[in-house]
Amino acid sequence: MICGGRPGNRSIPMRLVVRLVFYLNFADITQPRQFQRNNMADNQKHLTPREIVAELDKYIIGQNDAKKQVAIALRNRWRRMNSPKDMQQEIVPNNILMIGATGVGKTEIARRLAKIADAPFTKVEASKFTEVGYVGRDVESMVRDLVEQAVNMVKAAKRETVKERATEIVEEIILDALIPPVKDATPQNSFTGFNIDNTPEAPMSKSDQELNEKTRDRFREKIRNGEMDERKIEINISQSSMGNVGMVGPGMDEMAMMNIQEMISGMLPKKSKKRKVTIAEARKILLEEEVNKLIDMDEVKEEALKKAENTGMIFIDEIDKIARRTGGGGSGPDVSREGVQRDLLPIVEGSSINTKYGVLKSDHILFIAAGAFHVSKPSDLIPELQGRFPIRVELNSLTKDDFYQILKEPKNALTKQYEAMLESESVSLSFQDDALEQLAEMAYQINLEVENIGARRLHTVMSHLLNEFLFDVPDVIGPNAQIVVTKEMVQEKLSDLVQNKDLSQFIL
Numbered sequence: 001m002i003c004g005g006r007p008g009n010r011s012i013p014m015r016l017v018v019r020l021v022f023y024l025n026f027a028d029i030t031q032p033r034q035f036q037r038n039n040m041a042d043n044q045k046h047l048t049p050r051e052i053v054a055e056l057d058k059y060i061i062g063q064n065d066a067k068k069q070v071a072i073a074l075r076n077r078w079r080r081m082n083s084p085k086d087m088q089q090e091i092v093p094n095n096i097l098m099i100g101a102t103g104v105g106k107t108e109i110a111r112r113l114a115k116i117a118d119a120p121f122t123k124v125e126a127s128k129f130t131e132v133g134y135v136g137r138d139v140e141s142m143v144r145d146l147v148e149q150a151v152n153m154v155k156a157a158k159r160e161t162v163k164e165r166a167t168e169i170v171e172e173i174i175l176d177a178l179i180p181p182v183k184d185a186t187p188q189n190s191f192t193g194f195n196i197d198n199t200p201e202a203p204m205s206k207s208d209q210e211l212n213e214k215t216r217d218r219f220r221e222k223i224r225n226g227e228m229d230e231r232k233i234e235i236n237i238s239q240s241s242m243g244n245v246g247m248v249g250p251g252m253d254e255m256a257m258m259n260i261q262e263m264i265s266g267m268l269p270k271k272s273k274k275r276k277v278t279i280a281e282a283r284k285i286l287l288e289e290e291v292n293k294l295i296d297m298d299e300v301k302e303e304a305l306k307k308a309e310n311t312g313m314i315f316i317d318e319i320d321k322i323a324r325r326t327g328g329g330g331s332g333p334d335v336s337r338e339g340v341q342r343d344l345l346p347i348v349e350g351s352s353i354n355t356k357y358g359v360l361k362s363d364h365i366l367f368i369a370a371g372a373f374h375v376s377k378p379s380d381l382i383p384e385l386q387g388r389f390p391i392r393v394e395l396n397s398l399t400k401d402d403f404y405q406i407l408k409e410p411k412n413a414l415t416k417q418y419e420a421m422l423e424s425e426s427v428s429l430s431f432q433d434d435a436l437e438q439l440a441e442m443a444y445q446i447n448l449e450v451e452n453i454g455a456r457r458l459h460t461v462m463s464h465l466l467n468e469f470l471f472d473v474p475d476v477i478g479p480n481a482q483i484v485v486t487k488e489m490v491q492e493k494l495s496d497l498v499q500n501k502d503l504s505q506f507i508l
């Protein structure tokens with residue numbers, strides 16, 4: 001339905017729905033696509049839900065429901081950013097709970113989604129957290145990780161914009177080390193210093209200066225061409241003042257730690273050290289330094305906070321592990337699990353969190369939680385947390401046919417990965433179709449009989465199949481060889497294992 005399943009919106013009068021539907025259709029007709037596109041805020045790609053699904057299809061087979069839901073969630077962010085300012089504050093993301101067995105694509109979908117959106121993304125395991133007051137990671141650390149990620153992204157983007165300028169500066173520094181520039185010879189500047197025997201240095205004459213410029217130009221060219229990369233020069237390198245101070249102890253949370261570290265490193269004077277390095281090395285070291293000097297960190301922090309607040313995604317894996325098992329009583333680990341759930345509430349709902357880079361409001365971060373829920377059920381989560389993940393999607397178990405396609409279709413398909421690896425040794429590897437069918441069938445069978453680990457089974461089966469080739473190339477199987485994997489080959493290498501359950505438990 002159109003109203004997006006917001007809890008609390010119990011019933012919407014039919015007439016309103018009809019009108020809304022009509023309005024939406026009408027809007028679609030009257031607003032040509034071109035116009036909508038031009039209207040988009042920045043130059044980043046803003047895909048429509050269908051385009052997002054199409055993009056996800058390139059990597060993930062099946063799981064259409066989940067793809068659809070995440071596509072809507074992503075597009076809704078763009079819709080929010082393009083709605084009136086006062087409304088923007090009101091629109092909250094509909095967080096998603098993915099339910100599905102291991103290895104069916106939960107993490108993969110979320111990760112790809114973040115890539116498509118160019119959004120800061122962190123994945124955390126719910127079971128790693130401990131309740132406030134206990135030693136271990138506190139839940140707020142997930143938000144700090146997200147900001148860190150955003151800072152890296154913004155910094156990388158800014159880096160590109162200043163790189164050219166920094167390269168120029170670095171070139172001059174290297175040049176200065178090779179051929180020091182001469183002082184100006186005009187009368188007011190004529191006194192340039194003392195010689196070693198304390199007599200005033202003679203100012204450079206005009207012609208000397210020109211000569212110096214010419215030499216510098218010649219060397220500049222050589223440095224650019226990399227002709228002098230091996231030559232050693234002496235440069236000043238500023239020392240990064242300190243690493244981590246080892247002071248974490250019980251009772252001190254990560255935030256306090258960070259503040260102390262910042263404070264101490266701020267107080268220590270920045271030292272610089274002379275080092276003799278090759279020009280190639282100097283270029284690398286100095287470029288890093290100059291880029292950092294040119295990037296305005298305050299700007300980065302501000303942009304990164306905004307980016308994390310408005311486009312950040314946090315993927316909370318293994319949420320089922322912190323759910324209470326029915327009949328679990330109220331003692332031991334269950335108490336702490338519930339504590340973690342309670343700690344999660346304010347973050348998911350929206351609160352202000354202190355980070356190294358400033359205060360971040362988590363209201364508009366998209367949370368995607370995932371779990372297999374074999375033992376526990378979503379209803380075993382405390383009700384308040386259930387309510388904060390209004391969209392539920394179930395991911396299907398993968399079929400034989402899915403396996404076949406997973407082996408073959410995705411851009412990063414396993415077959416393509418192995419082909420590329422052997423290609424690097426000039427060996428061509430290819431798979432016949434019925435070989436892939438056979439592989440899929442076997443993987444499926446082992447999942448049924450031994451343990452269902454989803455598409456990850458394909459990795460184990462494939463590596464077992466190809467192991468010998470991988471070992472023999474290039475010593476025994478030389479360049480320009482062709483390996484064609486046939487159905488018989490697959491059967492020969494794997495069928496014993498598949499039939500012998502005891503063996504396959506260990507090997508596949």
Ligand SMILES: Nc1ncnc2c1ncn2[C@@H]1O[C@H](COP(=O)(O)OP(=O)(O)OP(=O)(O)O)[C@@H](O)[C@H]1O
Pocket residue numbers: 059060061062063100101102103104105106107108109317371372406410454455456
């Ligand atoms: N539907 C799918 N299409 C293509 N590849 C898939 C699919 N499902 C899983 N894979 C592949 O299987 C591997 C594991 O998938 P993923 O990490 O998404 O599992 P998961 O559902 O998050 O499992 P877990 O609950 O154990 O975390 C990845 O390498 C992924 O590429």
Ligand SMILES: [Mg+2]
Pocket residue numbers: 106107108317
């Ligand atoms: Mg996962």
